[in-house]
Amino acid sequence: VPEEGLDQPTWVVHRDALVEVCRALRDDPESRFDMLSDLFGMDYPERDERFEAVLHLYSVPRGARLRLKVPLPGADPRLPTLIPVWQGANWFERELYDMFGVQVEGHPNLSRILTHEAFQGHPLRKDYDAARRWILTDEEMYQPKFVFLPGYEERSEDEMFERLTVNIGPSHPAMHGTFRLMAVLDGETIVGSDVEIGYLHRCFEKMSETHTWQQVIPYTDRLNYCSSFINNVGYCRVVERMLGVEVPPRAVWARTILSEFSRIMDHCVANGSTLVDVGALTNFWYLFQVREEIYGLLERCFGARLTVSGTRIGGLPAELPPDFVERSRALLEYIPPRIEDVQRLVDKNRIWMDRSVGISAITGADAVNWSWTGPCLRAAGVGYDVRRAHPYDLYDTVDWEVPVLYGGDVYDRYKVRMLEIWQSLSIIRQLLDRGMPEGPVIVDDPHVALPPKDAAYNQMEAMIYHFKLIMDGIQVPAGERYGCVEGANGELGFYCVSDGGGKPYRVRVRPPCFPVFSTFPQLINGGSLSDAIATLGGLNVIAGELER
Amino acid sequence: MSETTPATHGAAATTPHPTEVRPRRYTLPERLYLPLLAGMWVTIRHFFGNLTGRRKGPIIEYPEVRRDYSHRYRGHHILTSRPDGSLRCVACFLCATACPADCIHIEAGEHPDENIEKYPLVYEIDMLRCVFCGYCVDACPEEAIIMSNNYDMAYFNREQTIVGIKELQRPFSFDPNRLGYRPFYPEEEATRDRMRRAAFDLVAEAKRRAGEETVARA
Numbered sequence: 012v013p014e015e016g017l018d019q020p021t022w023v024v025h026r027d028a029l030v031e032v033c034r035a036l037r038d039d040p041e042s043r044f045d046m047l048s049d050l051f052g053m054d055y056p057e058r059d060e061r062f063e064a065v066l067h068l069y070s071v072p073r074g075a076r077l078r079l080k081v082p083l084p085g086a087d088p089r090l091p092t093l094i095p096v097w098q099g100a101n102w103f104e105r106e107l108y109d110m111f112g113v114q115v116e117g118h119p120n121l122s123r124i125l126t127h128e129a130f131q132g133h134p135l136r137k138d139y140d141a142a143r144r145w146i147l148t149d150e151e152m153y154q155p156k157f158v159f160l161p162g163y164e165e166r167s168e169d170e171m172f173e174r175l176t177v178n179i180g181p182s183h184p185a186m187h188g189t190f191r192l193m194a195v196l197d198g199e200t201i202v203g204s205d206v207e208i209g210y211l212h213r214c215f216e217k218m219s220e221t222h223t224w225q226q227v228i229p230y231t232d233r234l235n236y237c238s239s240f241i242n243n244v245g246y247c248r249v250v251e252r253m254l255g256v257e258v259p260p261r262a263v264w265a266r267t268i269l270s271e272f273s274r275i276m277d278h279c280v281a282n283g284s285t286l287v288d289v290g291a292l293t294n295f296w297y298l299f300q301v302r303e304e305i306y307g308l309l310e311r312c313f314g315a316r317l318t319v320s321g322t323r324i325g326g327l328p329a330e331l332p333p334d335f336v337e338r339s340r341a342l343l344e345y346i347p348p349r350i351e352d353v354q355r356l357v358d359k360n361r362i363w364m365d366r367s368v369g370i371s372a373i374t375g376a377d378a379v380n381w382s383w384t385g386p387c388l389r390a391a392g393v394g395y396d397v398r399r400a401h402p403y404d405l406y407d408t409v410d411w412e413v414p415v416l417y418g419g420d421v422y423d424r425y426k427v428r429m430l431e432i433w434q435s436l437s438i439i440r441q442l443l444d445r446g447m448p449e450g451p452v453i454v455d456d457p458h459v460a461l462p463p464k465d466a467a468y469n470q471m472e473a474m475i476y477h478f479k480l481i482m483d484g485i486q487v488p489a490g491e492r493y494g495c496v497e498g499a500n501g502e503l504g505f506y507c508v509s510d511g512g513g514k515p516y517r518v519r520v521r522p523p524c525f526p527v528f529s530t531f532p533q534l535i536n537g538g539s540l541s542d543a544i545a546t547l548g549g550l551n552v553i554a555g556e557l558e559r
Numbered sequence: 560m561s562e563t564t565p566a567t568h569g570a571a572a573t574t575p576h577p578t579e580v581r582p583r584r585y586t587l588p589e590r591l592y593l594p595l596l597a598g599m600w601v602t603i604r605h606f607f608g609n610l611t612g613r614r615k616g617p618i619i620e621y622p623e624v625r626r627d628y629s630h631r632y633r634g635h636h637i638l639t640s641r642p643d644g645s646l647r648c649v650a651c652f653l654c655a656t657a658c659p660a661d662c663i664h665i666e667a668g669e670h671p672d673e674n675i676e677k678y679p680l681v682y683e684i685d686m687l688r689c690v691f692c693g694y695c696v697d698a699c700p701e702e703a704i705i706m707s708n709n710y711d712m713a714y715f716n717r718e719q720t721i722v723g724i725k726e727l728q729r730p731f732s733f734d735p736n737r738l739g740y741r742p743f744y745p746e747e748e749a750t751r752d753r754m755r756r757a758a759f760d761l762v763a764e765a766k767r768r769a770g771e772e773t774v775a776r777a
Contacts, residue, residue: 045576071576226659229692293602300617307626314631314706314740320692328697329631352601359594361585368582375577392577418582426583464742467700474700481657481698 018252018492021078026064026090029081033096036068036077044068044077046379047093049504049521050103052111054137061085062111066093067493067506067521071379071393074400078493083113092117099382102529110135110216120156125212125558128153134217141214141221155193157203158532163195173198177540181210185544187284188554192531192543199539204532208558215559219518223484224250225324227518232318234520235556237280238273238499240309242556243322246518248403249494249505250324253487256459260448262326267405268339268442269309269321270496271435275346276302277499277551278386278428285425285548286357289366289541294353301346308338324485325460326453339443343436350432358426367422371534371546374419382526385501387550390427391419397497409441421549428551459485484513500524500551522556622711632708632739633691636684638727639703646728647703650677654695654704662688663695682727686712686720693740705741 024032036044049067060082068077083090090107092115093100104115105124112133115121123130129151132139175196180186189210195203215234219227231246232239244266251258258266283298306316311332313321321327332338357363373381375392388395394415398406414430416423453460457476466473489511495504501523508517527550535543588594608614619626628634639647650667666681695704714720 222659226657226694229659229690229694296617303617310632311629312631314629314633314693315691318690318692328693332629332631352605355594355601356598359586359589360598361589361592361595364583364585364589368585369580372580372582374580376575379576391580416583417577417580419577419580420582422583461697464702468702477700478653481653 019076019078021080023080023082026081026083029079030091030093030096032079033066033068033093037096042070042075042077043072044070044075046071047097047099047103047382048076048502049382049506049519050093050100050107051506051519052107052113052135053508053517054111054135056085056137058082059084062088062113064090064107064113065506065519067504071395076493088113090115094118097382098377098380099526099529102525103382106525109133112136122153122156123209125209125214127151127209134214139217141217153207155205155207157193157195157205158536159195159203160536163197163202181207185288185547187547187552188557190528190547190552190554192547194535194540194543196540201535201538201540201543204535204543206528206531208528208554210558211554212558215520216518219515221514223513224487224515225480225485227515228322228324229318229320231520232320233555234522234559235277235498235500235503235524235553236317237553238270238277239317239319240273240321241270241277241496241498241503243320244270244404245494245496245498245503246505247322247324248496249492249507250485250487252494253490253492253507253509254324254459254485256325256454256456258326259450259452259454261331261450262322262452263404264442264445264448265312265327265331265335265452266322268439269312270404271439272305272308272339272342274499275432275435276305278432281500281548281551282353282425282428285421285545285551286353286363288544288548289363291357291360291363294356297349297352301349304342304345308335308342311335311338323453323460325456326451328453330452331447336443336447339439343440343443346432346436350429354429358429364422366541366545367425367549368418368420370421370542371538371549372418372420373530373534375417378419381530383501383530384523385498385527386427386431387424387527388501389414390416390423392417395502397495397502401495403496405442406438409438411438421545424549424551486511486513487515495521498523498556500553500556501527520556520559522559524550524552524557528552528557628708628710628739630708630738632706632710633693634707634739635686635709635712636689636695636727637705637707637738638682638724639705640728646678646682646724647701648679648682649675649701649703650679650682651700653698653700657694657698659692659694660688660690662686662690679724682724683721684727686714686722687717696740696742699742702742706739707737708739709737 036042046069047066048069051065053063053065055061055063062083062085064081064083066079068079081090090113092104102124104118105121107113108115108121109123109125110133126134127147129147130145177194177196180191181189186192191207193205194201215230218230227246228243231242234242279298279301283295286294309319309321310316312335313319313328373391378388378391379393384395392415394413396413399413411434414427414434416427461480462473462476467477487509489509491508493504493506495502502521503523504521506519507515510516535546609616641647650665652665655663655665662685664681664683665679667677668680670676670678693706696706
């Protein structure tokens with residue numbers, strides 16, 4: 012049943028027909044929805060069928076989106092699993108179970124994923140109190156459910172040469188962030204593995220529901236904290252489009268430039284730490300200098316280095332500093348020698364190539380099936396980049412390329428990031444050459460943006476708007492909207508639902524590294540433990556975003 | 560960069576997703592480890608550059624040397640004062656409302672001066688909860704809370720992390736070099752001065768008028 016009047020085509024599907032509908036949508040040459048972009052739940056306590064599973068489908072070849080809504084009765088929330096159609100549904104379904112208590116039938120490992128096993132209740136249900144706390148003990152720890160190589164499921168200990176179960180993490184320097192990897196080794200080879208995540212879970216989505224639209228921005232900083240500015244932009248863009256406000260050209264210009272700087276920074280961190288993991292420490296120093304200096308620019312603009320909170324709904328929080336262009340140009344001089352040094356050190360270095368070429372390779376078709384996006388997908392030969400497929404901000408006005416490589420392995424993930432840094436530098440250079448557009452940095456609408464300070468001090472009307480905006484928040488018209496930007500590690504989407512009040516009814520973030528990391532057990536099986544470490548770095552999994 | 564293929568959206572539409580991987584091939588020099596020499600040259604260049612001091616290393620000898628932060632840095636908060644030393648804060652609770660982390664606690668009291676109405680008896684910020692987003696500064700209608708660029712916040716216990724009026728008012732108030740995020744920056748100092756003068760004129764004017772009225776009534 013199609014629904015009208017929304018930001019993208021939406022169908023309401025009955026759950027019994029869901030699997031057939033999805034399979035048909037995937038295979039029909041007319042539709043070709045080959046990627047399950049996102050799957051999550053909604054809760055409307057006042058409806059007869061209280062829960063709703065929402066699926067965002069994406070067709071990479073056609074660039075089309077489709078939203079499927081599956082109403083589920085509150086008394087009996089069941090959903091058939093979609094893993095046979097899209098492998099990427101695996102963790103999304105676990106999350107759906109964890110957050111909403113929806114039973115996914117046929118799921119191989121339906122256990123809590125973001126919260127602890129001892130957690131009670133389902134946090135994103137509307138009747139769950141956001142301030143509720145639980146004492147979580149070791150006794151109910153996550154029990155690993157290993158994903159084995161074919162043929163190893165049934166094998167007993169005696170049949171393997173030397174069976175050993177290894178636990179790495181959650182606090183282990185090689186597990187960037189806090190992940191726990193459990194691997195069954197047969198000799199040197201990983202034959203079965205499982206990961207546990209959720210140590211950094213803080214329920215961003217629930218917290219967003221208890222704050223005003225504007226107050227969510229500092230929370231988005233903490234998603235992908237290596238490139239927090241892109242998160243700010245992604246979130247604000249969605250809310251701006253719900254409000255129907257036009258961001259002034261100067262703010263758009265600055266957003267594009269700073270997003271690209273953030274992307275460079277994120278790629279530097281990803282590559283730097285991958286290389287450290289395989290023992291190439293020098294590159295880490297060279298690349299982190301770049302990051303430090305970009306932090307300097309962000310700090311000069313917004314007053315913080317890591318968690319910048321660099322946008323407001325409708326524009327930027329403050330006028331750009333007077334030396335913005337000079338500083339950016341200085342950075343354009345500063346960055347290339349360091350990137351070149353690293354490329355000279357490792358690009359053709361056989362020691363690094365032996366550790367990375369062909370390691371944890373994934374084909375483009377599989378990667379799409381697993382809902383991969385971002386540099387990891389482009390390293391597998393699929394040139395999907397949100398900036399090119401659905402241009403936003405100023406990306407369609409500059410001249411740049413989407414680097415695509417076909418190895419699908421750790422080396423190509425590294426290389427794609429390096430090539431993207433060069434593309435980002437070129438985008439920034441073109442925009443700086445174009446010159447800073449004149450005008451304000453935030454929309455001149457007292458219902459959206461705070462009035463200028465001197466007006467708020469001295470004029471009664473501005474003062475009233477100032478108080479109204481802070482006390483009640485921005486009043487976003489009722490509706491729903493999905494919007495995405497190209498985050499540093501993939502398609503970063505925000506799906507916002509408003510009921511017309513000052514607080515979001517629901518903010519769903521599509522975290523790009525969540526589906527990427529869900530493939531991890533399959534990727535590392537068959538390799539050695541040291542390959543697993545190299546793989547983890549190459550995927551650039553950022554815990555703040557993965558676990559929200 | 561020869562292996563880069565520009566993929567436009569149209570190109571992706573015509574080609575199906577690759578079903579096999581084509582990893583990078585080793586070239587002969589790579590097989591022979593020859594490019595390692597280029598890498599060695601990079602590190603040697605850096606080594607001698609750093610050794611002779613020809614290039615400035617990126618190391619900052621903290622805490623003797625500190626990174627130069629801008630005037631927008633969002634550090635420890637400051638409660639600003641009026642010329643007579645009392646707090647500018649009028650306990651309107653806007654900062655506490657705007658705070659996404661719920662870290663500001665205010666208790667208001669009646670001010671003897673009826674033009675001011677209220678002032679904070681208690682003003683506490685929980686530094687462990689604070690996310691340093693600067694929303695309190697944006698929200699303040701009196702420019703009573705601003706931020707410094709002080710980022711060393713170390714405490715011995717949790718009680719100390721809840722800082723009150725004394726800590727917020729005292730240490731940085733009069734050192735303009737250590738100010739951070741605030742509504743107006745030095746580059747806009749002229750505007751700020753003008754505005755502030757206007758604000759004080761208004762206050763003085765109001766006071767004068769109030770005084771005249773009292774005189775007249777008497």
